[in-house]
Amino acid sequence: MGPARWLALGSLLALARLLEGRLVGEDEGGFGECDKFFYAATPPAGLSAESHVKICQRAEGAERFATLYSTRDRIPVYSAFRAARPAQGSAEPRWLVEPQIDDPNSNLEEVINEAEAITSLKNLGGKQALNTDYLDSDYQRGQLYPFSLSSDGQMATFTLTNSVPMTQSFQERWYMNLNSLMDQALAPQCGNGEDLFIITGAVPSNHKVKDRVTVPEFVWLAACCAVPGGGWAMGFVKHTQDGGIIEDVMVKDLEKLLPFNPQLFQNNCGESEQDTEKMKKILEMVNQVQDEERMVQSQGNSVPLSSTRSKRSALLPPEASEGRSSFLGKLMGFIATPFIKLFQLIYYLVVAILKNIFYFLWYVTKQVMNGIESCLYRLGSATVSYFVAIGEELTFSHDITDSSVPRKAPSSSGSTHKTPLGSAKDGPRDTRQSRRALACSDAVQSGKVLPRCRPSSESRSWLPTANASREDPS
Numbered sequence: 001m002g003p004a005r006w007l008a009l010g011s012l013l014a015l016a017r018l019l020e021g022r023l024v025g026e027d028e029g030g031f032g033e034c035d036k037f038f039y040a041a042t043p044p045a046g047l048s049a050e051s052h053v054k055i056c057q058r059a060e061g062a063e064r065f066a067t068l069y070s071t072r073d074r075i076p077v078y079s080a081f082r083a084a085r086p087a088q089g090s091a092e093p094r095w096l097v098e099p100q101i102d103d104p105n106s107n108l109e110e111v112i113n114e115a116e117a118i119t120s121l122k123n124l125g126g127k128q129a130l131n132t133d134y135l136d137s138d139y140q141r142g143q144l145y146p147f148s149l150s151s152d153g154q155m156a157t158f159t160l161t162n163s164v165p166m167t168q169s170f171q172e173r174w175y176m177n178l179n180s181l182m183d184q185a186l187a188p189q190c191g192n193g194e195d196l197f198i199i200t201g202a203v204p205s206n207h208k209v210k211d212r213v214t215v216p217e218f219v220w221l222a223a224c225c226a227v228p229g230g231g232w233a234m235g236f237v238k239h240t241q242d243g244g245i246i247e248d249v250m251v252k253d254l255e256k257l258l259p260f261n262p263q264l265f266q267n268n269c270g271e272s273e274q275d276t277e278k279m280k281k282i283l284e285m286v287n288q289v290q291d292e293e294r295m296v297q298s299q300g301n302s303v304p305l306s307s308t309r310s311k312r313s314a315l316l317p318p319e320a321s322e323g324r325s326s327f328l329g330k331l332m333g334f335i336a337t338p339f340i341k342l343f344q345l346i347y348y349l350v351v352a353i354l355k356n357i358f359y360f361l362w363y364v365t366k367q368v369m370n371g372i373e374s375c376l377y378r379l380g381s382a383t384v385s386y387f388v389a390i391g392e393e394l395t396f397s398h399d400i401t402d403s404s405v406p407r408k409a410p411s412s413s414g415s416t417h418k419t420p421l422g423s424a425k426d427g428p429r430d431t432r433q434s435r436r437a438l439a440c441s442d443a444v445q446s447g448k449v450l451p452r453c454r455p456s457s458e459s460r461s462w463l464p465t466a467n468a469s470r471e472d473p474s
Contacts, residue, residue: 023104034065055098074133081149131160144201181221185285200222
């Protein structure tokens with residue numbers, strides 16, 4: 001086995017671990033963890049049979065929907081799910097099988113690729129359909145729970161236990177009907193759709209594909225809205241042979257058309273509290289869906305209506321739409337590639353230019369701010385120095401003024417009296433000397449030193465210098 005085959009096998013095994021279909025034991029009354037997909041957590045009553053097995057379909061560790069599978073007809077009896085917002089994108093079709101249906105004691109993964117299971121299981125296909133049953137036939141694998149209505153990336157629905165034989169044209173119309181009914185009629189009349197329970201099933205016919213897989217006589221859908229005080233129930237039937245239009249029926253009438261005459265919803269989906277006004281609105285939208293399908297059939301399915309074209313292309317399974325879109329997709333890709341590359345180049349150039357312009361503006365702004373900051377700093381320093389110099393000059397002038405104020409002189413007898421300097425008892429020179437000496441002594445006592453004062457050698461007082469005496473006029 002080459003590296004490519006080992007890689008493919010590894011990817012299939014990884015997918016099998018993501019997709020699990022737990023077979024529910026016969027001793028369990030319901031579907032185990034998948035009971036939540038039924039109204040009042042109660043599966044339909046009256047459909048139990050020895051050839052039926054219950055499967056709780058899982059994906060990525062979570063329950064996705066429930067399936068009752070017929071090992072005699074090798075098709076599902078029904079699949080039950082909750083209405084959910086469709087997942088975006090598309091899924092790669094990898095149709096898987098359930099080995100434990102054929103061999104309950106098998107130690108293989110519950111969901112696995114057919115090519116891997118056939119080498120380890122002797123009775124594979126004894127009770128279920130295989131991919132080889134659809135090869136070289138006029139039928140495709142049609143899903144009862146369509147991948148377009150799932151919310152898990154459209155993976156869990158790609159199991160053969162969820163598929164019945166359908167022709168391509170019928171499969172397209174079936175998916176178109178489901179999409180239109182869900183978007184236009186059912187979900188809008190049931191709040192946000194979280195309380196909408198859906199069961200889709202198939203009734204077997206006498207025709208089989210390769211004498212193994214039973215072709216359905218008709219497929220059906222039953223919907224139950226469990227909104228308190230505003231619930232309702234509605235049924236639909238679509239025959240596979242005559243190409244007829246999908247028909248709306250009451251749930252009780254639908255139950256009469258099914259084998260064993262089952263009860264699909266407990267207490268008939270709260271029949272006593274159903275909202276008849278909402279049911280009328282649903283029927284009005286159903287009539288529009290039916291008219292839409294008639295117009296499509298009248299045009300021979302060659303030119304679908306604009307209102308249904310997008311729905312149909314979105315709902316077609318990958319195996320049906322791949323052949324139609326592959327050539328057109330390659331052609332469009334070949335034409336668009338040069339333009340995409342050109343746009344990418346222009347985008348990168350514009351981004352680079354804008355980035356360099358931003359960096360340049362940032363650098364210029366930074367330099368301007370640094371220059372302004374330096375100028376403000378110098379101006380502030382000069383202003384402070386100027387005011388400090390003025391303060392020092394004013395302080396010195398004030399000191400000179402204070403030192404020239406007359407002081408009290410002590411008398412020889414120890415008493416104090418005011419004796420003005422330069423009185424008539426002293427001469428002019430002595431009066432000036434006494435005034436200077438008194439100014440120097442006052443300056444020393446106040447902690448200041450005048451430039452023209454000197455300490456006396458005979459006493460601890462301060463005297464004016466000789467230059468100061470000569471400067472004064474006699």
